Amino acid sequence: MSNARTRTIKVDALARVEGEGALNVRIRDGVIRELQLRIYEPPRFFEPLLRGRQYTEAPDITSRICGICPIAYIMSSSQAMEDILGIRVTGPLRDLRRLIYCGEWIESHALHAAMLHAPDFLGLADAFELAQQHREVVVKALELKKLGNHILEVVGGRAVHPVNLKVGGFYKAPRKAKVRELIPQLRRAIGTAMELGRVFATFDYPEYEFDYTCVTLRHPDEYAIHEGRIVSNRGLDIAPSEFPQHFREEHVQHSNALHGLTTKGHPYLVGPIARYNNNADQLTPLAREAAKELALGPVVRNPFKSILVRMVETVLACEEALRICDAYEEPDASCVEAAPRAGTGFGCTEAPRGICWHTYRIDETGHIQDARIVPPTSQNQRQIEDDLRGVLEANLHLADDVLQWRCEQTIRNYDPCISCATHFIELRIDRE
Numbered sequence: 001m002s003n004a005r006t007r008t009i010k011v012d013a014l015a016r017v018e019g020e021g022a023l024n025v026r027i028r029d030g031v032i033r034e035l036q037l038r039i040y041e042p043p044r045f046f047e048p049l050l051r052g053r054q055y056t057e058a059p060d061i062t063s064r065i066c067g068i069c070p071i072a073y074i075m076s077s078s079q080a081m082e083d084i085l086g087i088r089v090t091g092p093l094r095d096l097r098r099l100i101y102c103g104e105w106i107e108s109h110a111l112h113a114a115m116l117h118a119p120d121f122l123g124l125a126d127a128f129e130l131a132q133q134h135r136e137v138v139v140k141a142l143e144l145k146k147l148g149n150h151i152l153e154v155v156g157g158r159a160v161h162p163v164n165l166k167v168g169g170f171y172k173a174p175r176k177a178k179v180r181e182l183i184p185q186l187r188r189a190i191g192t193a194m195e196l197g198r199v200f201a202t203f204d205y206p207e208y209e210f211d212y213t214c215v216t217l218r219h220p221d222e223y224a225i226h227e228g229r230i231v232s233n234r235g236l237d238i239a240p241s242e243f244p245q246h247f248r249e250e251h252v253q254h255s256n257a258l259h260g261l262t263t264k265g266h267p268y269l270v271g272p273i274a275r276y277n278n279n280a281d282q283l284t285p286l287a288r289e290a291a292k293e294l295a296l297g298p299v300v301r302n303p304f305k306s307i308l309v310r311m312v313e314t315v316l317a318c319e320e321a322l323r324i325c326d327a328y329e330e331p332d333a334s335c336v337e338a339a340p341r342a343g344t345g346f347g348c349t350e351a352p353r354g355i356c357w358h359t360y361r362i363d364e365t366g367h368i369q370d371a372r373i374v375p376p377t378s379q380n381q382r383q384i385e386d387d388l389r390g391v392l393e394a395n396l397h398l399a400d401d402v403l404q405w406r407c408e409q410t411i412r413n414y415d416p417c418i419s420c421a422t423h424f425i426e427l428r429i430d431r432e
Helices: 046-050 055-063 070-085 091-122 127-133 135-156 176-180 183-201 240-246 272-282 285-293 303-327 376-394 400-412
Strands: 021-028 031-038 215-218 229-232 247-250 259-262 343-351 354-362 368-374 425-431
Touching: 021 376, 021 400, 031 376, 046 055, 046 368, 055 070, 055 354, 055 368, 070 091, 070 343, 070 354, 091 127, 091 135, 091 183, 091 303, 091 343, 091 400, 127 135, 135 176, 135 183, 135 303, 176 303, 183 285, 183 303, 215 272, 215 343, 215 354, 229 240, 240 247, 240 343, 240 354, 259 376, 272 303, 285 303, 303 400, 354 376, 376 400
Parallel strands: 021 425
Antiparallel strands: 021 031, 215 229, 247 259, 343 354, 354 368
């Protein structure tokens, strides 16, 4: 390493994450004096855009927030409206919702784990180099992503921004034969996900752990995906309506994205590791076997092992989807109807990256008066900064290019969805 007093490292375009931002680090006398994960992605103003629109439009409008996880926004907004209308979606319609959410988990986890995250552990620049050196990994991941997209098409009408979901259920329930056609593919996919997990288990993982405050949904009868109460490993157990009493968002000068914190000002973790830590006892049988084979243990504190947890959740999503498809019978009605009424409602589901919380206030004619959406990446941002600080402090002896790589890898542990773009970061490290 050079003996220069001040050192600057810049990464002009970091692929394999979504959105635009920068990481600035200032180090003096071997001590980190400043660390800022700057998000300069322009605000997109979805919440004010919703005001004045009919409540029925919220699922379709919010789905445009993300092309990778539109179901999270569709489902959370739908549930918030159903909370106002006083209706519940049960039976085959509830199963269809869980099925399409499983599809989103499968395609999102496969994309991130293999194409975006795995190259970090192999010293490769991107998925193209991965395909050249480990073709079988890319082929298997694409098979899983294709299946996840196909589930979205069968249940939701199309793979990107599905159009068949609505408040109360669906515009049209899929035919039994179309759903049953997914069964052979899902059976193969379970094995494929486990094979990828075994490959990822051979990676060398950086030695870093953190005692996270894990915030997730929890359901009494199943591994929570699309319904549940909000819980933490610190004893929290609340309804989605109580979220504002326990969590807040803070605007910081260096970021256009709000930072999620507890009301006491503490960072917290959402996403795969948090879900696993809170709900490992509810893993499906094959997912439990996968977790054991990958040596995850009952609690995961190493954020770099999120890639393994994602593969366990992919096995679970395939297994759940297979169960639902095998038992599926066409419902008598495709949705639960209800007349609009004034009120405030709340919805929360588990996007691949963590809980996605929505609240809306509508008037007696069904027009949206107010909206608030808290996506998972904004909730994770302060925790990402804390992880970056911990990783940097443990690795200041590394050369700048290696340290730069480790910082990028740390950010990608979270699969941050800053926007739907695929360019992210300018990294600058000043050493004094």
